[in-house]
Amino acid sequence: MLALAVHLAVLLVLPPFLLGVVSRTKAWFAGRAGPPLLQPYHDLLKLLRKGTVYSPTTTWVFRAAPVVAVATALTAGLLLPVGGGEASAPLHFPGDLAAFASLLALARFFTLAAALDTGSAFAGMGASRDAAVAALAEPALALALGAALARTHSLSLGEALAAFPGATWAAGAPAVLLAALALGVVLLAENARVPVDDPATHLELTMIHEATVLEYGGPDLAFLEYARAVKLFLFATLFTRLVLPVPASPAAGVGVVLLGVLAVATLVGAVESSVARLRLGRVPQFLVSAWIVGALGVVLLFFSSRDGDAG
Amino acid sequence: MALSFLGTATALLLVTSLGAFAARGSPRAALILGTAGALVAGGVGGAASLMALLERADITVRAPWAMPLGSFQVGVDALSAFFLLLVFLTGGIGALFAAGYLPGITTGPRPAVAVSLYNLLVLSLVGVLVARDAVSFLFAWEILSFTAYFLVTFDYGDPAVRRAGLVYLAASHVGLVPLFLLFGHLAKAAGGSFDFTAFVAAGPPPAATATLLFLLALAGFGLKAGLWPLHLWLPEAHPAAPGHVSALMSAVLIKMGIYGLLRALTFLGPPPAGWAWALVTLGAVSGFWGALHGLAHADVKRILAYSTVENAGLVVLGIGLGLLGQSHGEEVLAAAGYAGALVHTFNHALAKSLLFHSASLLSHATGTRDTDALGGLLRRLPVTAAGFLTGALTIVGLPPSPGFVGEWLLVTAALAGGARLAGPAGAGALAAAAALALIAGLALAGSVRAFGGVFLGLPRSRQALASHEEGPVVRASLVAGMVSCLAFGVWPPGLLALVDPAVASLAGAAPGLAHLRQPLLAVTGLSATLLALSGALALLRGALGAGRRPRTGATWACGYHPVTARMQYTASSFSDPLLQPFALALHGRGRLEGMSGYFPESGHYRVGPGDPVGERVILPGIRRFTQTLARLRVIQHGRIQLYLGYILVTLVVLLVWQLTEGVR
Numbered sequence: 001m002l003a004l005a006v007h008l009a010v011l012l013v014l015p016p017f018l019l020g021v022v023s024r025t026k027a028w029f030a031g032r033a034g035p036p037l038l039q040p041y042h043d044l045l046k047l048l049r050k051g052t053v054y055s056p057t058t059t060w061v062f063r064a065a066p067v068v069a070v071a072t073a074l075t076a077g078l079l080l081p082v083g084g085g086e087a088s089a090p091l092h093f094p095g096d097l098a099a100f101a102s103l104l105a106l107a108r109f110f111t112l113a114a115a116l117d118t119g120s121a122f123a124g125m126g127a128s129r130d131a132a133v134a135a136l137a138e139p140a141l142a143l144a145l146g147a148a149l150a151r152t153h154s155l156s157l158g159e160a161l162a163a164f165p166g167a168t169w170a171a172g173a174p175a176v177l178l179a180a181l182a183l184g185v186v187l188l189a190e191n192a193r194v195p196v197d198d199p200a201t202h203l204e205l206t207m208i209h210e211a212t213v214l215e216y217g218g219p220d221l222a223f224l225e226y227a228r229a230v231k232l233f234l235f236a237t238l239f240t241r242l243v244l245p246v247p248a249s250p251a252a253g254v255g256v257v258l259l260g261v262l263a264v265a266t267l268v269g270a271v272e273s274s275v276a277r278l279r280l281g282r283v284p285q286f287l288v289s290a291w292i293v294g295a296l297g298v299v300l301l302f303f304s305s306r307d308g309d310a311g
Numbered sequence: 312m313a314l315s316f317l318g319t320a321t322a323l324l325l326v327t328s329l330g331a332f333a334a335r336g337s338p339r340a341a342l343i344l345g346t347a348g349a350l351v352a353g354g355v356g357g358a359a360s361l362m363a364l365l366e367r368a369d370i371t372v373r374a375p376w377a378m379p380l381g382s383f384q385v386g387v388d389a390l391s392a393f394f395l396l397l398v399f400l401t402g403g404i405g406a407l408f409a410a411g412y413l414p415g416i417t418t419g420p421r422p423a424v425a426v427s428l429y430n431l432l433v434l435s436l437v438g439v440l441v442a443r444d445a446v447s448f449l450f451a452w453e454i455l456s457f458t459a460y461f462l463v464t465f466d467y468g469d470p471a472v473r474r475a476g477l478v479y480l481a482a483s484h485v486g487l488v489p490l491f492l493l494f495g496h497l498a499k500a501a502g503g504s505f506d507f508t509a510f511v512a513a514g515p516p517p518a519a520t521a522t523l524l525f526l527l528a529l530a531g532f533g534l535k536a537g538l539w540p541l542h543l544w545l546p547e548a549h550p551a552a553p554g555h556v557s558a559l560m561s562a563v564l565i566k567m568g569i570y571g572l573l574r575a576l577t578f579l580g581p582p583p584a585g586w587a588w589a590l591v592t593l594g595a596v597s598g599f600w601g602a603l604h605g606l607a608h609a610d611v612k613r614i615l616a617y618s619t620v621e622n623a624g625l626v627v628l629g630i631g632l633g634l635l636g637q638s639h640g641e642e643v644l645a646a647a648g649y650a651g652a653l654v655h656t657f658n659h660a661l662a663k664s665l666l667f668h669s670a671s672l673l674s675h676a677t678g679t680r681d682t683d684a685l686g687g688l689l690r691r692l693p694v695t696a697a698g699f700l701t702g703a704l705t706i707v708g709l710p711p712s713p714g715f716v717g718e719w720l721l722v723t724a725a726l727a728g729g730a731r732l733a734g735p736a737g738a739g740a741l742a743a744a745a746a747l748a749l750i751a752g753l754a755l756a757g758s759v760r761a762f763g764g765v766f767l768g769l770p771r772s773r774q775a776l777a778s779h780e781e782g783p784v785v786r787a788s789l790v791a792g793m794v795s796c797l798a799f800g801v802w803p804p805g806l807l808a809l810v811d812p813a814v815a816s817l818a819g820a821a822p823g824l825a826h827l828r829q830p831l832l833a834v835t836g837l838s839a840t841l842l843a844l845s846g847a848l849a850l851l852r853g854a855l856g857a858g859r860r861p862r863t864g865a866t867w868a869c870g871y872h873p874v875t876a877r878m879q880y881t882a883s884s885f886s887d888p889l890l891q892p893f894a895l896a897l898h899g900r901g902r903l904e905g906m907s908g909y910f911p912e913s914g915h916y917r918v919g920p921g922d923p924v925g926e927r928v929i930l931p932g933i934r935r936f937t938q939t940l941a942r943l944r945v946i947q948h949g950r951i952q953l954y955l956g957y958i959l960v961t962l963v964v965l966l967v968w969q970l971t972e973g974v975r
Contacts, residue, residue, distance in 0.1 A: 048855060051856075051859050051861065051862065052856060052859075052861040052862070053861065053862045053863070053864040054861050054862075054863060054864070055863070055864060055865060055866040056863055056865065057687070057768060057769055057866055057874070059689045059690060059767065061689070061767060064849075066852070067845055067848045067849045067852055068845060070848050071841055071844040071845040071848050072841065074844060075837065075840050075841045075844055078837075078840065079837075091833060091836065091837060091840075093829065093830040093833035093834075094723065094727075094826075094829075094830045095719060095722070095723035095726065095727075095830050095834075096833075097722075097726060098718070098719045098722035098723050098726065099710070099715075099719060099834060099837055101722070101748065101751075102708060102709060102710055102715055102718060102719065103710060103837075103841070105707070105709055105751065105752075105755050106704075106709040106710055106841075108755065108759075109704070109707070109709060109755060109758070109759055112756075112759045112763070113759055113762060113763050113767060115763075116759070116763030116764070116767045116768055116880070116885075117763070117767040117768060118768070118866045118874075119686075119687075119767075119768035119769040119866055119874050119876070119878075119879045120866045120867060120868065120874055120878075120879070121868075121874070121878045121879060121880055122867070123866075123880075124768075124879060124880020124884070124885060125880055125884075127759070127763070127880070127885065128880060128884065128885040128886070128887065128888055128889075129888055131755070131756035131759060131760075131885070131886075131888075131889060132756070132888040132889040134752060134755075134756075135749065135752030135753050135755065135756050135889060136749075136752070136889075136892070137752075138748040138749060138751060138752040139745040139746070139748045139749045139752075140745075141748065142722075142741075142744045142745045142747070142748035143741065143744075143745050146726055146729050146741045146744050146745070147741070149726050149729060149730050150726075150729035150730050150737055150741060152730075153730050153731065154730060155723065155726060155727055155730055204869070214867060215866060215867065218856075219852060219855040219856060220852075223848075223852065280888070281891070284888075284891070284892040288892070291745065294745075295742070295745070298729075298738050298741050298742075299738060301738075302733070302734055302735065302737050302738040302741075303734070303735075303738070
């Protein structure tokens, strides 16, 4: 019960903090003081207090999308093993990875449909690019996390990620590194980060994610921004658990994972500060390279140490 | 009990089909008769198949009716009961839809003829499923092909429709050749008996023969199912037919290929892993090809037809994973693969008929099927839009729709393959998971594109602006489709119970399914959580805006005048970034027409996707083949004396053959 309460508290409260960490890191790289770490919370609260403006072209789809985005992100968060141990997610069952991916897909369906609902050229453009990036990122996610499942002979994310990093680091690092690299690319792509997308861009023509939410304001925008923060948290947690062996005791486990998540947020900020955004035409190549890296990881797993280990 | 109900349903279909044809002089009466017949038959037959399914019936009845090449046998077992349920369910909903839709699109006796043929089509689908010997199976199969041909060419005034019908008819008959060879060989091995029970009793054929027979079944049934690279007929034929027929074709007619493949597998003994990989690969390629081409086309019905290719691929991929589990003795993998294939079959049938119904309504309401000319229909056709959205969410497998369960089973089967199998097999299963992920991503983009292009944003043409909803019968059928589509999403274990007997019969006694029950309950819980959370958040959102009316402001257009439909992104531009990386699979997207010679007239640049497999391999092959065969025309010269001579020569040859047979 306590574990559930901790899980929910972390899932509900922490995510905007990660956005703060990312922008603080970027500010540090740029030599600025940067906004306070809690700035995203203030932004969300301010947006929640505002009124709303809807375009006359929009329908219920546009209004439903923010709600669906938050609901799916939080539901997906219930599948996430935040603490150590095998059963650290409130909902865990064989095949939860497939459910996790489907939930994110539902959110995408509605945000993209809402973008098309505005009738705006920018929103359509953003939706189109977002759809392309997401479709190409999906196989890399399956390969990276599928490798963890295969390596640990289990079908549940919690079980797999509890055993994967420790056992695989011990047996030889490349497989972990390759899976992590593939997942890292997915993390950047799914969360609309540099080098795939630039959340700080001000020109509509170069936006991807920002353009899809261009028509939103007030509480709706707050919902979408919050959902985005939760999504970053989801992927940062997955990345941490894929790389870092986490102690099985609940308290220590959660502590280690949270430290890892903050480190991932810092890393995202560092990448964003040191790498230029890719030309749009190059993005598919970047994502397909993640497939290749993920596939190499799978090949390494199945053709090297696999026969030696007792499983 | 179940069988007598089925008999009643069959008789009803036959009588009302004939009755509707006879009463074509008074179309209204014929329409009511035919529709009532199909509806009652759908209810009775659906109940019968559900009963057979739950009782796990396995009945075969040998009719005292001498047929050439054996006896006439019908029966029901778990596999056919499952598909029968689909036929009756979608057939009934389709009949209701047709009753409201047909009078709007045509006049005179033609609605009556269409209804008569529709009932015959449902009847022949039932015939294929209850046939228990190869002869009656192929007989029903042929009636099915011809009835479907007549319905595809319903608008025979249009040359494009006639051509589509011809393509369909030719493809159906090409597909018949491998089936003749398959059943002929099986009958020979079974001592001359064409009974399905005799095929099974004869035991599995030797390995090399079995693989050959497997390939024959894959060619014959794969063509019916629209499997790559034999899918070319499908995007031609499905859009040409009237809405309710395209729906039935995409929903259940192509599933007869899946049924046939599964049935043939029961004759061929334990599957080697090679067959499994063949199916997994073909399924993945079909899925990818269908999803990609669905993204490239602008015609709504063609998009749906390619989506059928995609989903047939997913089903075959699931069957491949089931076979893989069987050949490696992995129960969970076998059960999840087969269950995924069948659940997806079920969902696809219901969702696709809903989608085709909505698509034909919107094309009837606006006069166009071009997504680039539509838009903003959600306000004007709310019920149609709801039907389309339900179908789209189901077909992409998004929670909490029932499609999610099928998608979940398929991906979980592939991941289970990765977790349980060692060496290349495990890596291959993970590759299948990655392929499923890519297909899902493409399909998601495709469904957003179709739904958004047609129903959201601003209307792109005057027709789209002036459209309006159809009458109450059609709306009732759409609601029935949505309800039947969603009913199973609420309770996934119920969906599993439907496929359980069939999976058990395919995978042998399958305790593997028991392992899936617990996770499926968790999936149910997840969907419920999602719904509850969405409801709570919607209330929260409402509370946040309470007391303040949302203001209205125009969509941002960079400070210019409010957006117009011409500024809006079209469906074609939407999919462009996703098509660029795969341009090789879509060659011939641009064609310059006119503009030749030194002083060219004005020309057109036509942009449209092409199918390189069809245009570069299959069509040239067919052309060369027909050119070769054209040389045989010398024997067809119209001189009746020589024709009589042919008959004489044939008779003599047969006589000599028979005599020498007796000597040996």
